[in-house]
Amino acid sequence: MTSPVGQQRERQDQDQRRTGAVAVRTTGLRKSFDDTEVIRGVDIDIEPGTILGLIGPSGCGKTTTVRLMTGLLEPTEGSATVFDTDACRLSSSDRARIGYLPQTPALFPELSLDENLSFHASMYGMRLRRRDRLDQLLEWVELADHRKKRVVDASGGMQRRLALAAAFVHDPEVVFLDEPTAGIDPILRDKLWTRFREQAADGRTLVVTTQYVGEAGQCDQVGLLSDGELLLLDTPTNLRRAAFDGEVVDVRLDRPLTDEEVADIGSKPFVVGSIERTSPTGLRIVVDDAGRAMQQLREAIDVCDASVVDMDEHLVDYDEAFLRVVQRHRSASTTSEEVAA
Incomplete structure (x- = not known):
């Protein structure tokens, strides 16, 4: 052409x-x-x-x-x-x-x-x-x-x-x-x-x-x-990445972790965001680099005397990313307006 x-x-x-x-x-x-x-x-x-x-x-x-x-x-x-x-x-x-x-x-x-x-x-x-x-x-x-x-x-x-x-x-x-x-x-x-x-x-x-x-x-x-x-x-x-401010790993374990165990994993330097419970034995974890962090997560879970049944990177689709970024912005804007008032 x-x-x-x-x-x-x-x-x-x-x-x-x-x-x-x-x-x-x-x-x-x-x-x-x-x-x-x-x-x-x-x-x-x-x-x-x-x-x-x-x-x-x-x-x-x-x-x-x-x-x-x-x-x-x-x-x-x-x-x-x-x-x-x-x-x-x-x-x-x-x-x-x-x-x-x-x-x-x-x-x-x-x-x-x-x-x-x-x-x-x-x-x-x-x-x-x-x-x-x-x-x-x-x-x-x-x-x-x-x-x-x-x-x-x-x-x-x-x-x-x-x-x-x-x-x-x-x-x-x-x-x-x-x-x-x-x-x-x-x-x-x-x-x-x-x-x-x-x-x-x-x-x-x-x-x-x-x-x-x-x-x-x-x-x-x-x-x-x-x-x-x-x-x-x-x-x-x-x-x-902006949807969660990092990459996301989904983990399924052989037993539920306690809140204290989840908090301990969340304190690791490679975890850069929140940990969400997706099921009784499922966790969604925001990390800096999914490829590197999956081995580090396995080691942290071993310390809890639990076993990984399944672990995969959660590939955020564009619709989910779009919704999360917009909702976060609107929530922050609403909070700012309330503080200003």
Whole structure:
């Protein structure tokens, strides 16, 4: 899917990576509507060739953050830059280097899928090899067999995929995708993420919001938003660790341990969090490094004159991690407000 223009952009992206430049940056980003602050001091740096996934509860500020990054909204405080330029003051040539899929895409209901995509291409002055590009994109989103169908007769999922193709029609360097996989079946979602990864491998930068928390694992970095605050900006692996502030080991024993025995295990230096009883003989233990700590746990349990029946690392899924981090934040916020009152 890489055109000669795209090849030139890839070289530009490689130059950016060598010089340590960032493709998108927000600094102290804040946005208020009337007297309600909806984005609260968001700081993000996104390097070229990176996929940043923005996740969070409904209404947490994902869409507003993307609209601020694209320059469609002016921040109340702070800044958002793309290509080291204020997003609200990008030139027309810089804007042509950006792709954007909004939650509610602009499609013409009486035109066919093919005609809609061709219209978007014409907006960027595409003439040479336009037909080849449109064919590639329609194949990319699996709409080639429906190209003559009018948008009004297409399903919501088809319309979403067409809008996604339109976001890439001009071969942009930076692409903002607001819930691109919403309403799309799991098989096609997986195919689209494979293609997003291919785009990033070619040097493009993607900012993707998603309602499917499990898609965080497809990203290079994950930004977790809640109530307008950026709670976490890290790798998917570290998002999992953040759920318990460490790695987790599940242990099943041949007998229940007393509270004193559990407290003794909890005092070991490799135990970095709470110990939870999961059953009469089951424990969930937060440690610094699961691989190393499992042998140390066996030794500590031997001292208690108990035996390990089963021991495994508990792999936190992204939904569990998301819930725990958000709930912990909201609980801490509530406590702070009560203390302040």
